[in-house]
Amino acid sequence: MCDSSVISLKTQPTMKAIPAASIHRLDKPHPCDVCFQSRFCLPIALPQDELSRMRDIMQSTIRLGKGERLFEAGQAMDKVFSVHAGSFKSVVGSPDGRQQIVGFHVPGEMMGLEGFSARLYMTDVLALEDSEACEIDVRVLESTARDIPTLQHQIHCLIGNRLARAQQDQFVLGSMQADERLARFLLDLSERYKARGLSPDEFVLRMSREEIGSYLGLKLETVSRLMSRFHQAGLVHVAQRQVRITNRDGLAELLVPQER
Amino acid sequence: MCDSSVISLKTQPTMKAIPAASIHRLDKPHPCDVCFQSRFCLPIALPQDELSRMRDIMQSTIRLGKGERLFEAGQAMDKVFSVHAGSFKSVVGSPDGRQQIVGFHVPGEMMGLEGFSARLYMTDVLALEDSEACEIDVRVLESTARDIPTLQHQIHCLIGNRLARAQQDQFVLGSMQADERLARFLLDLSERYKARGLSPDEFVLRMSREEIGSYLGLKLETVSRLMSRFHQAGLVHVAQRQVRITNRDGLAELLVPQER
């Protein structure tokens, strides 16, 4: 009943041989409690007196090579993951083989939440570079949440967050022109790096032009052309995947095109 | 912290004078327990021995006239709603005044879930026709969920569901052509009416061409043209908002365009 309102779940890709998840488990670290959360980029924090339960929730850390798959659509969803290091992409596929990236994930963000729908993952998640993900057992998470209202609250917040993002993306895909989409993408990335304590003005894209295009509903040529145009307009300095935002306001103005 | 990854939250529309929420509360009905859930189209069911707590969760039923607003983006989110009767739309806006519909809601579906993100609604929700919504206090819902694992499970399922739908919509907006989008929209609606026990083959659209276009990232003229084309191709019989699907397979074939 719970999944009645979602149509056309992709069950199996089985097309390209995606590198088997050659997963290396790290030792389960013993948290020094306070720094535990920030050390592992977990977007979950427990109240002081419950800190010790952190180690129940977080099972282990998984290391993935570039291009390796964390999970795939159709698998039973027994875990959710947070990005510890590196970056990932979420891919939705359709039966006819087309694919679309519906999200990129940087450290501190959760993956696999859409699996709560039917206890099945609905996306493929792949590492964009050598990365690490923290594994969280859903069963343990839920039972712990029953004791700790704060945690329950945070779970709702995390899924709601992902939903709010997806709705924003719907707006971008449905209402914005190509140049606005790319400008928003760059500003969004910048903001997320900033939230991570990294430079918001200079960063390296971890995804190809084609992947950016897939996420933004554009072709790679269009993305490439726009990057060049932004560069020539002095908005950003782009050299391959190296990006430096040189005129943030100029970029932001692209998002408010009506007043000229 | 929880909302750090969502950008550009629309705070205020305040442009058009949307009919003030002239809300009429119905008497809080005393549930006859078993039939309670289905009678109110609540997508929430409790185990037998907890049925009596249903009435705690469901506060009251709200009646809205066509075009009236259930809640708006930026408001504190203290309740979620399920559609009892009628239909609604969720609208995302941007600071420059552009708007996009990110979802339509028919009976038995939940609204306001994206508010879990920051405890603020992120969309405007308006009635497409005279409608009724069931009001659920989030605080009560969460505290009840702490006692009843089944309920906790269902909450996760409901939000996850909405997320999975949003990701599907991202795919539609980003990867599909106009005709595929409309075909999918019609089949999706059909499926949802069917799940509600209504005819999957003949129904009345509750939304205008413009609203369909907004949801699908198209202009109303494009929607209108495609409706005519589908009609001429014998796929559907369309007369204004009255729709009868006459060739379901033909419609479905539009969604798998690669093999010809």
Place this chain on the structure above:
DNA sequence: CGAACCCTTGACAACTGTCAATCACCGTGG
């Protein structure tokens, strides 16, 4: 019965996709 709103249809323009050629970068191996 009339006005407002919605829908339909046409002609044309604009944006983005397609196809193709070339260039830049990176890792491999001679």
Place this chain on the structure above:
DNA sequence: CCACGGTGATTGACAGTTGTCAAGGGTTCG
């Protein structure tokens, strides 16, 4: 160390889908 091949990025020319503008017809509701 340099040559080489492969992948990804850039750029151009052109085509196609969808948006824009405009006119006209239908439906609904007071």
